[in-house]
Amino acid sequence: MDNKLLFAVTALFNSPEEILHAVREVRLAGYTKYDVNTPYPLHGMDGAMKLKPSTLSYVALVLGLTGTFSALFFMWWVSAVNYPLVIGGKPYFSLPAFIPITFEVTVLLASIGTVVAMLFIYFKLPNNSYPLHDTEYMRSVSSDKFGIVILAKDPLFDEDKVVSLFKDLRSGNITSVYYETEEINVRHTVFEPKFLSFMAATFIFTAALTYFSLNYILYWQPFNWMWFQNRVDAQSKSTYFSDGFGMRMPVEGSVARGFIPYPYRGDQASASKYLVNPLVASKEVLIKGQDKFNTFCSPCHGYFGKGDSRLRGQFPAPPSLQSEKVRNYKDGDIYHIITVGQNIMPSYEKQITREERWAIIHYIRALQRSQNAKESDVK
Amino acid sequence: MSIDYSKEFSVIEGKPTLAEINDLIARPTETRPDRGYYIALTITLSMLLIGIVCLGLTFYYGIGMWGNNQPVGWGFGIVNFVFWVGIGHAGTLISAILFLFRQKWRNGIARFSEGMTIFAVMTAGIFPLIHVGRPWLAAYLFPYPNEHGIWVNFISPLVWDVFAVSTYLTVSLIFWYVGLIPDLASLRDRTTGKIKKLIYSVFSLGWRHSNRHWHHYEMVYLVLAGFATPLVLSVHTIVSFDFAVSVLPGWHSTIFPPYFVAGAVFSGFAMVQNVLIVVRKIFHYEHIITIDTLEKMNKIILLTGSMVGYSYGMEFFIAWYSGNPVEQFVFINRAFGPYAWAYWIMVTCNVISPQLFWFKKIRRTIPVMFVIGVFVNVGMWFERFVIVVSSLSRDFLPSSWRYFTPTPVDLGILLGSFGFFFTWILLFIKTLPVVSIAEIKGVIEGSQIEHHAAEDSTSFRPRQQEGM
Structure with missing residues (x-):
């Protein structure tokens, strides 16, 4: 027993009065590294031990304010900066509506934070290897006794003196508590293989479970039932209609918005004579025309209208738009051809609105001029 | 019976010693459950099973299994939600608000009601x-940077609800656990079983009843009570x-928030x-949870019941006073319309x-x-x-009025919710101390030194003169 390291000397008392008296005597004797263990918080003990008021209330205050402002800041950032959305005609940052969540976050952060600070920072728990654990002393104070303990690391500590002080205080049970040799010699480190493999196993399990849930389980019934609905998708077959098409043609004679029927079908001469480009060749119009030309015309006619098709011979090469003939076309002629088609070129009436056709024509004119530029154009 | 109000009575009857308290409260956790317990557990688990089956049907076939339909989109789901959240409020009221008011009689019932x-x-x-409808996507309710690139709507009460209820659950759990730590340590030091010892050691975190800890602990308990008090009011609001x-x-x-909190x-x-x-009957806690405590609870039931009754009256008054014909219709419809039976059950009972x-x-x-x-x-x-059904079933558009009838699945889930709740209660009373050991020890007679007693004594000086 002699080579064991002394941790502390403990003394047990039977009543609150005795322990309060003992604490005062211990403190007046000059000990500082002492502690009292009582089965319940004993009123007056803090004064007897001269403990300063707990600072945890300030921790709660700071954390609470952090919660308040971070919640407000986050909601402001989300609602007014990151994704502004008008809801119910309210301002983006509508403070009254943000109060409930601000309050909840304040309480949440302050409560969790204060308890975590108390247990893990102030008390340095969990600590099950504290030498007082599993002693008769601890069993007594957690039931019905009041204990005082003077630690060996106290500068004034002297085992015999402490024992005689406790005897003078008429303690019925004085014991010395030693460190357990195993506890001192064995050092538990974070990088123990056991711990590391436990962490690795946890990681692999969690990752596998997450992967499995997100990539398999969510595709099982009934989780995928939103995908299967009694509706006909575009481009799909239908058993309901006699023609087998899921998509329906508009009723005969229906006119889509922006697609007024073309009056000169089969009459290019009239189109050439009466139709005039209503648009001015502004920058916007030309950009729009370029956009539509590149989308609808350029696959066959080429980006510069030279007839250099990108379709690599799958269709007969179309005529160049730079030819003498096309350059001499009236705007109405080109409009007519876009609208009703020509030879194997289909009608683009349904894809290109009227305005877009005129914009395309402006762009074609610009292309023609750029490819046949005179010196005066550069000036 | 005349009461001397100048003297504070102990809330614990008889003068049990500290060790007796320890034994008494720890006993249910240390003895084998008896037959009655198993019978009770069988009943609650059966109810829970019915609920689980009904929930399974709901998950598989969808919400169509319930009675909800236009215009009653909020049927039993929301009724039960509000009911159960309300049940929870008493616990926080007892553990936090009565703690702030220094009502010592709360100590006997606080742990249980927090649970x-x-x-x-x-x-x-x-x-x-x-x-x-699709509970596996519930994470969408939280504002996290998701793949849709959008956020939750922070000015929606339903999102406030998510925050309020999850905060309430978390804070209640923390409050409960902080209270449990000293008791778990007491159980740890009593137990002889190896596995029990391990479990208690882990969860008591090595608590050692140190006064240097109690000192901070009491402050944190006060802070938590201070936070939980406005929290509990905010949740039902x-x-x-x-x-x-x-x-x-x-x-x-506008009467809804106070009216809901009182309810x-x-x-x-x-x-x-x-x-x-x-609980007091089967565990013989009659002297800890005394008849006086129950009487005080009944007084609170009387008070809040009267507040609820006042709110019912005030709702009718406001409907008349507002001169709003739609509002008036709704309240007359409540009392005399198709749901009059439910309304009068409510008035009779509440x-x-x-x-x-x-x-x-x-x-x-007691009976x-x-x-x-x-x-x-x-x-x-x-x-x-x-509130939920009668308002919804007859809204602004008479052509869409519809009488709401719950389906068996609705009723099964309601039954299952009671099974779920009481199963937890049963597991709790057999595994953890249902009465706070440390708090009870602190309020039995002779456990604290009365200030006047301390002044009389010459052997040591009271705290006030110690330079506080």
Whole structure:
């Protein structure tokens, strides 16, 4: 027993009065590294031990304010900066509506934070290897006794003196508590293989479970039932209609918005004579025309209208738009051809609105001029 | 009986020693459960099983298994949610508000009612989840940077609800656990079983009843109580916002927050009272959870019941006083329309039955107060039913009026929620101390040094003169 390291000397008392008296005597004797263990918080003990008021209330205050402002800041950032959305005609940052969540976050952060600070920072728990654990002393104070303990690391500590002080205080049970040799010699480190493999196993399990849930389980019934609905998708077959098409043609004679029927079908001469480009060749119009030309015309006619098709011979090469003939076309002629088609070129009436056709024509004119530029154009 | 108000009575009857308290409260955790316990557990688990089957049907086939349909989109799901959240409120009221008011009689019932809070909120939390139809996507309710690139709507009461209820559950759990740590340490030092010892050691975190810890611990307990008090008021306020912020007549009313909070405390106290009557009987805690404690709870039931009754009256008054014909229609429809049966059950149970507590004899007679407690809970369930269903079933458009009828699946889930709640209660009372050991030890006679006693004594000086 002699080579064991002394941790502390403990003394047990039977009543609150005795322990309060003992604490005062211990403190007046000059000990500082002492502690009292009582089965319940004993009123007056803090004064007897001269403990300063707990600072945890300030921790709660700071954390609470952090919660308040971070919640407000986050909601402001989300609602007014990151994704502004008008809801119910309210301002983006509508403070009254943000109060409930601000309050909840304040309480949440302050409560969790204060308890975590108390247990893990102030008390340095969990600590099950504290030498007082599993002693008769601890069993007594957690039931019905009041204990005082003077630690060996106290500068004034002297085992015999402490024992005689406790005897003078008429303690019925004085014991010395030693460190357990195993506890001192064995050092538990974070990088123990056991711990590391436990962490690795946890990681692999969690990752596998997450992967499995997100990539398999969510595709099982009934989780995928939103995908299967009694509706006909575009481009799909239908058993309901006699023609087998899921998509329906508009009723005969229906006119889509922006697609007024073309009056000169089969009459290019009239189109050439009466139709005039209503648009001015502004920058916007030309950009729009370029956009539509590149989308609808350029696959066959080429980006510069030279007839250099990108379709690599799958269709007969179309005529160049730079030819003498096309350059001499009236705007109405080109409009007519876009609208009703020509030879194997289909009608683009349904894809290109009227305005877009005129914009395309402006762009074609610009292309023609750029490819046949005179010196005066550069000036 | 004349009472000397200058002297503080102990809230614990008889003068048990500290060791007796320890033995008594730890006994249920150390003895094998008896037959009655297993029978009770069988019943609650059967109810739970019915609920699980009905939930499974709901998950598989969808919300169409319920009675909800236009225009009653909020059926049993929301009724049960509000009911169970309300049940939870008594626990926080007892553990936090009564703590701030230094009501020592709370100590005997605080732990149990806190536990009940947690189980009730857990039960309540099921309902919004299943009501969204696809509960596996519930994470969308939280504002996290998701793949859709959008956020939740922070000015929606339903999002406030998510924050309020999850905060409430978390804070209640923390409050409960902080209170449990010293008791778990006491159990750890008593137990002989190896596995039990391991479990208690892990969860008591190595607590050593040190006064240097108690000192901070009491401060944190106070801080938590201070936070939990406005929290509990905010939670049912926000639940009531789900209704009050909408524009539906019968819901759109400013009385809702206080009215809901009073109703929540009302039903919660009735539930605590009911279950405690059983617990004190089977565990022989009659001198810890005394008849005086039950009487005080009954007084609170009377108070909150009267507040609820006042709110019912005030709603009618405001409907008349506002001169709004739609509002007036809704309230006349409530009392005399197709749901009149539910309305009058509610009024009978909530307004009339607790008035019996004006009689001291009834306040102190256990069978009668038990029956009244059951009545109150039935009434409060029907209150939520009346609010949710009667307002929705007849809204602005008479052509869409429809009578709501619950399906068997609805009823099965309601039954299952009771099974869930009581299963947790049963597991709790057999595994953890249902009464706070440390708190009870601190309030039994002779456990604290009275200040005047200290002044009389010459052997040591009282705390005040120590330079505080």
